Amino acid sequence: MSLFPVGSLVRIEHGKPWKRTITMSGIVKSWSDGLLVVERTFPAGGRYDSLGDEKLAGDHGLVEVVGGSWVLRRVYFRSDGQTIGELYNIQTPVVLQPGLVRYTDLEVDVVRRGNGCVEVVDEDDLACAVDMGGISHALAETARSIAYHLADLLRAGGDWREADSMAPSPRGRGLIQG
Numbered sequence: 760m761s762l763f764p765v766g767s768l769v770r771i772e773h774g775k776p777w778k779r780t781i782t783m784s785g786i787v788k789s790w791s792d793g794l795l796v797v798e799r800t801f802p803a804g805g806r807y808d809s810l811g812d813e814k815l816a817g818d819h820g821l822v823e824v825v826g827g828s829w830v831l832r833r834v835y836f837r838s839d840g841q842t843i844g845e846l847y848n849i850q851t852p853v854v855l856q857p858g859l860v861r862y863t864d865l866e867v868d869v870v871r872r873g874n875g876c877v878e879v880v881d882e883d884d885l886a887c888a889v890d891m892g893g894i895s896h897a898l899a900e901t902a903r904s905i906a907y908h909l910a911d912l913l914r915a916g917g918d919w920r921e922a923d924s925m926a927p928s929p930r931g932r933g934l935i936q937g
Contacts (some may be wrong), residue, residue, distance in 0.1 A: 762857050763790040769797050771822065773848075774863040785822060795855065807835055809868050809880045810844040818843070823914055826855040829905050831862070832919050845871040847919055849902045852926075852932040865894060865902035869909045877913045879906045901926060904915040907933030
């Protein structure tokens with residue numbers, strides 16, 4: 760039996776030990792060669808995290824997840840298929856369980872806007888999480904290194920999944936404080 764049958768509902772737990780956990784859901788679009796693709800829809804109103812673009816009726820997106828990865832990709836689209844932008848979440852290695860994706864957000868993200876501009880964002884949120892004791896200095900440095908490596912990869916036309924090459928093995932490490 761597949762962890763993620765196509766067409767099934769999947770829950771995504773976006774953990775933040777220093778804040779509340781955000782739970783999202785979507786429908787499995789594909790699950791192949793270790794890559795899970797989840798389709799989501801959004802109500803109109805508000806703005807997309809880190810991109811700042813307004814959410815309009817008919818907007819939808821994809822979440823691409825690889826188990827054990829420090830990065831996941833979210834792509835947002837307008838109803839006509841035009842890409843709004845991409846957000847690359849930097850987090851602790853993703854844990855996959857039947858119908859569930861779980862990770863702890865490390866605050867810093869990388870965005871690629873609709874015009875192709877790539878930038879590292881939310882470093883101030885990462886600094887705040889360190890100051891509050893939610894993320895260790897060492898883990899924050901790992902998150903920053905992955906984010907900047909990923910931004911360079913994207914600017915050079917590389918595959919976002921290569922960013923994990925900058926990450927340490929999480930085995931035996933206390934990644935999160937608190």
